[in-house]
Amino acid sequence: MYTENKTVLEWIDEMKKLLDPDDVIWIDGSDEQRDSLRKQGCATGEMIELNQERLPGGYLHRTAVNDVARVEDRTFICTRNKDDAGPTNNWCDPEEMYARLYSIAKGSYKGRTLYIIPYSMGPVGSPASKIGIEITDSIYVVLNMLIMTRVSLKVLEVLGDSDDWVRGLHAKVNVDPQNRYICQFPEDNTIISVNSAYGGNVLLGKKCFSLRIASWQAKQEGWMAEHMLIVGVQNPEGEIRYICGAFPSACGKTNLAMLIPPEIYLQKGWKVWTVGDDIAWMHIGKDGRLYAINPENGFFGVAPGTNEKSNPNALASTRQGSIFTNVAYDPADGTVWWEDLTKEVPEELIDWTGKPWHREQYDKNDKSTCAANPNSRFTAPAVNCPCLSSEFENPEGVPISAIIFGGRRAKRAPLVYQSFDWTNGVFVGSTMASETTAAAAGAVGVTRRDPMAMLPFCGYNMGDYFAHWLEMGRKLGDKAPKIFNVNWFRRGEDGSYLWPGFGENLRVLNWIIGRCEGTAQAVETAIGYIPSANDIDIEGIDVTKDTMKELLSIDKDEWTSEVAEIKEHYQKFGDRLPAELKQELFDLEKRVSNME
Numbered sequence: 001m002y003t004e005n006k007t008v009l010e011w012i013d014e015m016k017k018l019l020d021p022d023d024v025i026w027i028d029g030s031d032e033q034r035d036s037l038r039k040q041g042c043a044t045g046e047m048i049e050l051n052q053e054r055l056p057g058g059y060l061h062r063t064a065v066n067d068v069a070r071v072e073d074r075t076f077i078c079t080r081n082k083d084d085a086g087p088t089n090n091w092c093d094p095e096e097m098y099a100r101l102y103s104i105a106k107g108s109y110k111g112r113t114l115y116i117i118p119y120s121m122g123p124v125g126s127p128a129s130k131i132g133i134e135i136t137d138s139i140y141v142v143l144n145m146l147i148m149t150r151v152s153l154k155v156l157e158v159l160g161d162s163d164d165w166v167r168g169l170h171a172k173v174n175v176d177p178q179n180r181y182i183c184q185f186p187e188d189n190t191i192i193s194v195n196s197a198y199g200g201n202v203l204l205g206k207k208c209f210s211l212r213i214a215s216w217q218a219k220q221e222g223w224m225a226e227h228m229l230i231v232g233v234q235n236p237e238g239e240i241r242y243i244c245g246a247f248p249s250a251c252g253k254t255n256l257a258m259l260i261p262p263e264i265y266l267q268k269g270w271k272v273w274t275v276g277d278d279i280a281w282m283h284i285g286k287d288g289r290l291y292a293i294n295p296e297n298g299f300f301g302v303a304p305g306t307n308e309k310s311n312p313n314a315l316a317s318t319r320q321g322s323i324f325t326n327v328a329y330d331p332a333d334g335t336v337w338w339e340d341l342t343k344e345v346p347e348e349l350i351d352w353t354g355k356p357w358h359r360e361q362y363d364k365n366d367k368s369t370c371a372a373n374p375n376s377r378f379t380a381p382a383v384n385c386p387c388l389s390s391e392f393e394n395p396e397g398v399p400i401s402a403i404i405f406g407g408r409r410a411k412r413a414p415l416v417y418q419s420f421d422w423t424n425g426v427f428v429g430s431t432m433a434s435e436t437t438a439a440a441a442g443a444v445g446v447t448r449r450d451p452m453a454m455l456p457f458c459g460y461n462m463g464d465y466f467a468h469w470l471e472m473g474r475k476l477g478d479k480a481p482k483i484f485n486v487n488w489f490r491r492g493e494d495g496s497y498l499w500p501g502f503g504e505n506l507r508v509l510n511w512i513i514g515r516c517e518g519t520a521q522a523v524e525t526a527i528g529y530i531p532s533a534n535d536i537d538i539e540g541i542d543v544t545k546d547t548m549k550e551l552l553s554i555d556k557d558e559w560t561s562e563v564a565e566i567k568e569h570y571q572k573f574g575d576r577l578p579a580e581l582k583q584e585l586f587d588l589e590k591r592v593s594n595m596e
């Protein structure tokens with residue numbers, strides 16, 4: 001027995017009775033156990049071993065074709081009181097949902113093994129970290145959790161006999177989309193996920209725990225759990241400033257977190273350090289500033305588009321001990337491929353569904369002809385990342401100078417602007433909009449409001465969540481990070497992106513840091529402080545002053561429509577919408593109507 005914790009043992013007993021497994025195995029985090037699970041996974045066909053010389057410890061996994069992304073319409077927040085889940089979440093009464101899920105999961109482990117994964121989100125033993133235990137019948141889940149979280153028996157030691165841990169039950173059942181449910185019970189610290197075997201639905205430490213459950217805990221305990229990257233920018237003097245960024249799924253967090261400075265910046269001595277690429281847990285530190293840790297231990301990144309030029313650090317992270325989900329297989333050399341990995345498209349591949357694929361069948365305008373699924377992913381250990389921050393394991397986290405919000409917006413939002421103050425920044429975050437992506441099942445490219453990039457991940461009433469942000473701002477006072485908004489995805493009249501993005505985004509981060517230090521210039525506008533075309537360095541890039549002006553422009557008609565849309569968006573929250581935000585909207589409307 002690895003623990004004497006009664007709450008743990010009772011729950012495991014209950015689960016065993018419910019699921020009826022043939023076998024029970026505790027995951028201890030050892031290399032030997034991992035290696036034997038890899039072998040077993042390959043024997044059952046769940047995993048495919050890749051060329052071990054080219055990709056040591058590399059494996060490929062293919063999910064069911066109906067199970068390739070998060071399923072927001074099947075994700076529920078189950079609180080006793082419906083209002084506590086709020087207008088943006090699917091809700092169900094906990095008793096009713098437990099009954100439904102238990103009847104689906106009952107006996108479903110027959111002939112299978114029950115794996116028990118004790119894990120820590122955040123460095124083991126850090127006061128900012130939290131503990132979870134996931135039960136699963138999937139070797140794929142175990143192997144991914146071994147990369148994405150800190151799995152070890154030490155976690156059970158740290159837990160002792162405490163009841164402060166998150167219960168996570170995952171059951172594949174028969175991967176039936178009609179009976180697929182991803183359910184959070186924040187009042188019970190419990191997650192249940194059935195009938196899926198895809199990443200974000202089943203790696204319960206990630207979105208289910210670190211955002212949905214943790215956001216609820218953070219509200220009670222006075223901290224923040226956010227869908228944010230954490231990046232450190234080091235200037236030639238050696239000073240590092242840390243920035244957090246909330247962008248919706250597949251909108252550039254991993255890329256910004258690992259960016260390579262443009263050549264002229266590298267020569268001057270600029271460096272970028274990755275702390276996290278998806279989730280930030282933030283606490284007020286002893287000095288009154290906001291500190292962030294990354295609760296994860298790996299990257300579950302979007303594969304398509306990742307290449308030697310766009311994100312060499314992410315690519316390097318996948319070269320060892322990584323799992324690839326729903327990418328294409330290259331039978332010529334036993335490695336993997338995805339769209340834009342290489343300029344030259346291999347002639348013949350095995351596509352993500354396991355079928356032979358020839359490059360002639362590829363049509364750039366039809367995603368269904370891709371060799372890799374558009375939401376195919378790599379699971380890579382953080383330690384592989386060449387620019388991993390030396391503060392990655394720091395239990396206190398890193399001090400945050402700026403928070404940036406951003407999304408995909410073809411028009412309207414300028415390349416960058418700074419909010420007037422924290423309250424105005426919360427308003428900007430709460431009204432964020434972005435075009436949907438392949439990271440969730442459903443239509444792609446539809447603009448929707450996604451407050452703080454948390455629409456699919458906020459574990460409670462979003463009106464209360466906004467209030468919590470305002471409360472944190474009051475506590476932080478003048479030590480609060482400055483809040484900005486960015487848009488790398490603005491398009492010109494011909495439909496192409498106006499801004500080169502990726503590494504060049506450092507130029508924008510520099511302006512942001514300059515604003516925090518009081519050294520960068522800006523113009524006060526109706527929506528916030530916007531740099532003038534001269535304030536962003538464009539030396540050495542193919543962006544003209546005119547393009548820069550267009551990128552930084554705001555249009556009165558567009559923003560009049562924006563105000564009308566925000567009004568509609570805000571109506572959803574009824575009397576849970578904080579009065580301060582209503583006032584912000586009122587003020588914005590007035591300023592926009594006074595625009596030239």
Ligand code: GTP
Pocket residue numbers: 247248249250251252253254255256277278300301302304305306310439488489497500501502505
């Ligand atoms: P999740 O893991 O789903 O949370 O996604 P993410 O926010 O980490 O997004 P990621 O960095 O993986 O980028 C998603 C897509 O956006 C990729 O196809 C990138 O190539 C593209 N992308 C990222 N940064 C930029 C940018 O600065 N400009 C442009 N045009 N595209 C970008």
Ligand code: SPV
Pocket residue numbers: 069070199200201206207248249250278300439440
């Ligand atoms: C996202 O969709 O925001 C992801 C991938 O980071 S998943 O783990 O599937 O949520």
Ligand code: MN
Pocket residue numbers: 227248249250278
């Ligand atoms: Mn994400």
